[in-house]
Amino acid sequence: MPFRPQGLWRHPNFLKLWVGGTVSAFGSQITFLALPLTAVLVLDASPLQMGILAAIGGLPSLAFGVGVGVWVDRLRKRRVMIVADYGRALLLLSVPIAAWLQVLRIEHLYAVALGTGTLGMFFGVANRSILPSLVSREKLVEANSKLAIGTSASQVAGPGVAGVLIHVVTAPVALVVDAVTFVVSALALRGIRLTEAAPATSETGDSFLTQAREGLVVVGRNRILLPIAVAIGGIAVFNAMFEAVWLLYVNKQLQVEPLAFGFLFAVSSVGFMVGAFVAERLIRWLGPGPAMIVAIVIAALSDLVTPLAGGPLAAVVVLLTTSMFLFGIGATVYGVCQGSLRQATTPLRLQGRMNGIMNTLEIGLVPLGALAGGVVAEAFGMRPTLFVAAGLEFAVALWLFLSPIRSLRELPKPDESGDA
Numbered sequence: 438m439p440f441r442p443q444g445l446w447r448h449p450n451f452l453k454l455w456v457g458g459t460v461s462a463f464g465s466q467i468t469f470l471a472l473p474l475t476a477v478l479v480l481d482a483s484p485l486q487m488g489i490l491a492a493i494g495g496l497p498s499l500a501f502g503v504g505v506g507v508w509v510d511r512l513r514k515r516r517v518m519i520v521a522d523y524g525r526a527l528l529l530l531s532v533p534i535a536a537w538l539q540v541l542r543i544e545h546l547y548a549v550a551l552g553t554g555t556l557g558m559f560f561g562v563a564n565r566s567i568l569p570s571l572v573s574r575e576k577l578v579e580a581n582s583k584l585a586i587g588t589s590a591s592q593v594a595g596p597g598v599a600g601v602l603i604h605v606v607t608a609p610v611a612l613v614v615d616a617v618t619f620v621v622s623a624l625a626l627r628g629i630r631l632t633e634a635a636p637a638t639s640e641t642g643d644s645f646l647t648q649a650r651e652g653l654v655v656v657g658r659n660r661i662l663l664p665i666a667v668a669i670g671g672i673a674v675f676n677a678m679f680e681a682v683w684l685l686y687v688n689k690q691l692q693v694e695p696l697a698f699g700f701l702f703a704v705s706s707v708g709f710m711v712g713a714f715v716a717e718r719l720i721r722w723l724g725p726g727p728a729m730i731v732a733i734v735i736a737a738l739s740d741l742v743t744p745l746a747g748g749p750l751a752a753v754v755v756l757l758t759t760s761m762f763l764f765g766i767g768a769t770v771y772g773v774c775q776g777s778l779r780q781a782t783t784p785l786r787l788q789g790r791m792n793g794i795m796n797t798l799e800i801g802l803v804p805l806g807a808l809a810g811g812v813v814a815e816a817f818g819m820r821p822t823l824f825v826a827a828g829l830e831f832a833v834a835l836w837l838f839l840s841p842i843r844s845l846r847e848l849p850k851p852d853e854s855g856d857a
Contacts, residue, residue: 445579450571450629457625458564459587461522464618466595467602467611468529468553474608476546479536486543492804493547494554499801501555505562506793507648510786514567515629521560522623526616528552533609541609562796566788569780571631574848577777578720585713585769593706652790661782661849662791664840665775670798671833672733672771677806678813679740679826686819691746691753704758708765715766716773726845729774730837735767737830744823781848 445451476482476490497505509517528549535541572580602611656662687693693701720728742760746753783791814822837843 445572445576445583448572450631451580451583453625453629454564454567454571455583455587457518457522457622458584459591460618460625461560461622462588463591463595463598464525464615464622465557466591467599467615467618470596470599471603471608471611471615472532472546472550474603475532475536475541475612476543478608479541480543480546482543490543490546490550494550496551497555497558498796498799499804502558502562502793502797502801503649503652503790504645504793505558505796506652506790507645509559509562509566509789509793510648510652511789514563514570514789515626515631517563518560518567519623519626521556521563522619522626524556525553525560526619526623528556529612529616529619532612536609558796558800562789562792565776565780565792567631569783569785569788571629574781574850577780577848578725578773579717581773581776581780582713582717582720585716585773586710589706589710589713589769592709593703648790652787652794655783655787656791656794659782660841661845662779664837664842665779666795666798668729668733668833668837669775669795670802671836672736672830673799673802674806674809675826675829675833676736676740677803678810678829679823681807681810682814682819682822683743686823687743687757690819691743691757692750693753693757697754701754701757701761705761705765708762709769710765711762712766712769713773716770719770720774720777724846725774725778725848726837726842729771729778729842730834732767732770732774733830733834733837736764736771737767737827737834739764739767740823740827740830744820744827777848778842778845782851784851 473487473490476487480486482490532541532545532549535545568580568584569577599611602614656666716728719731722728723731739760742756746756779791779795780788810822810826813825
């Protein structure tokens, strides 16, 4: 029998959004590897310069996240995504051109990292915010699950393709391919036929600060959004604490050789893919609230495996492989749950501001968590730090269990007052 698409795969506008988001995510995977390798291989960057380059891309989320949400609510979201794609393509093309002209400097890469990070934040906030206008509330879990499949696929294929491109055509030229992916994404998004509602104004005024405050009030007073916001911030910080010392601990204390890391990360990517495929069914079975709590518990249990691992090297590798696979499943289901819940709860006119705030918590707090992990490990050791980080992830699950999230068996309706 011929394959017949089911569900949202038959939705032309969603399919174009999926293609745009997936191709854009694939391009971001290439940037993630090609940009720093350009600094290393072409500019012979110092460790300090590499640290600055790694940190600068995450600054926009911490510094401008709430403001970006206001802008997204003021503008047509599809247009924001298209401009962000074209802008990233132009920024990335400037690197191989400057390298060819022999005028490339590390400051140029700083500017590109900052610019692509800012535009990527605009794209991400607009992408999450446009979805409730594109599909019905009942389809949000299915839509987020399918978007997660595309993102997971890009995470699986992106690094490998980037490595081959860098090896064959050099890191700066690989960025040309990256730029092309963003152009393809923009063209796919241009094909969406959607009459967006006119950008809404605040009920209390049109000033930028007033609208930003309105977004903060809606998240802070809503009985569903507030627990989710605390959970997102907590997971971001505690997982960053864990990851800050994980690599060093596994290599130095568990004696796992660098050659095995590629296999471990590949298994983790498969876990993310499996999570994307099972998320919709698990949420339908448990409900989005309980499924979110279970997903965090699975991720926390998987993290707890690392400091508990020991014995023969083969056993350690098996344990770590299993834990990373389970982490991928838990993290993906958690992402689909919290994304669908917050989209369903928030009125359309406030989607950008809500997602801007959540983006600040989800991405902007990661450097702070990583710094905290380094400080705690320096003071108390790496193994205690891993235990603490995993334990605090369990605390997030407990926080949600004690909140109204526990009772959510289906997606809530938007609350226009923000006081649900």
